[in-house]
Amino acid sequence: MRVLMLHGHATSATIFKAQMMPIMGKLGNAYTFDFVDGPVSCPPPKGMGHLIPTAYTWFKTPSLEGLRESADWLTNYIEKNGPYDCICTFSKGAVPVITMMMDESRDGHERRMRCAPKCVVFMNGSIEYALLEENGLPVSDQARRTKYKCESTVKAKQDSMAAISRATVKPVGGIWDDKKGLLHNAKKIPPPSNCYGLDFNFLPQESLINMPSAHIVGxxxxIFPSGVQLANLFNPDLQSFHDHQGGHDLPRTPQVTNHIAGVFRQLNVATCA
Incomplete structure (x- = not known):
């Protein structure tokens, strides 16, 4: 299985590779992983500048034009370096993949479909709403407020690492252990008809992405709500949903490492059947 790896916002291929090392160590030579930097440079989070001297992201703006530019970049990259059996993304790395596969109204859709993988893995997935609106899905004010609050909380927690690194007394636990302000209950997944302010019943059935998908959330x-919304864009009969119980990261516990490695094995079997 050949896997294209897309990092999250304001990070890099090097950081994503370091996050994935324990998982890759559980998989044999039948798996190869291609880590690539996003096409847009950007500042790293305030608290992570010492880890990420140069950071990248996938689009200049979350407008439809910006998302399409990111999808065009991804399509060109795959044409040159692919094909890939699987694309695995972290956080906003999901956005160019979704745009590439859902933007049917634009010229070149057949070309993009030739570049599509056999399966996808989304880790702590995030989406942007411009493409959903283009596909006929109304976006409520509630959905926009929820998305803004969720992403602001992630940024604040990441920025807090700078203060933690300077503190003489370190806090007990990690930055994600404080669950105050979370807008979701991980034990109660909302129905598609009211998924954190989105009604996916408005999304035409033919717009669903019809391939095996794994959705790994924390x-x-x-931004757990965004990962759940992302899952609603895929055929439910071909998807699996997993909770690693952590925050906006990949916990390095043996249990999580073994489980995610198992996800790749299951997708490999499913796509080779």
Whole structure:
């Protein structure tokens, strides 16, 4: 299985590779992973500048034009370096993949479909609403407020790492352990008809992405709602949903590492059947 790896916002291929090392160590030579930097440079989070001297992201703006530019970049990259059996993304790395596969109204859709993988893995997935609106899905004010609050909480927690690194007394636990302000209950997944302010019944059935997908979220992750919304864009009969119980990260516990490695094995079997 050949896997294209897309990092999250304001990070890098090097950081994503370091996050994935324990998982890759559980998989044999039948799996190869291609880590790539996003096409847009950006400042790293305030608290992570010492870890990420140069950071990247996938689009200049979350407008429809910006998302399409990111999808065009991804399509060109895959044409040159692919094909790939699987695309695995972290957080906003999901956005160019979704845009590439859902933007049917634009010229070149057949070309993009030729670049599509056999399956996808989304870790702590995040979406942008411009493309959903283009596909006929109304976006409520509630959905916009929820998205803004969730992403602001993630940014605040990441920025707090700078203060933690300077503190003489370190806090007990990690930055994601404080669950105050979370807008979701990980034990109660909302129905598609009211998924954190979105009604996916308005999304035409033919717009669903019809391929095996794995959706890995974290119960302590402020953008958990976005990961659940992302899952609603895929055929429910071909998807699996997993909770690593952490925050906006990949916990390095043996249990989580073994489980995510198992996700890749299951997708490999499913796509080779």
């Amino acid at each position: 119960a302590k992750d402020p």
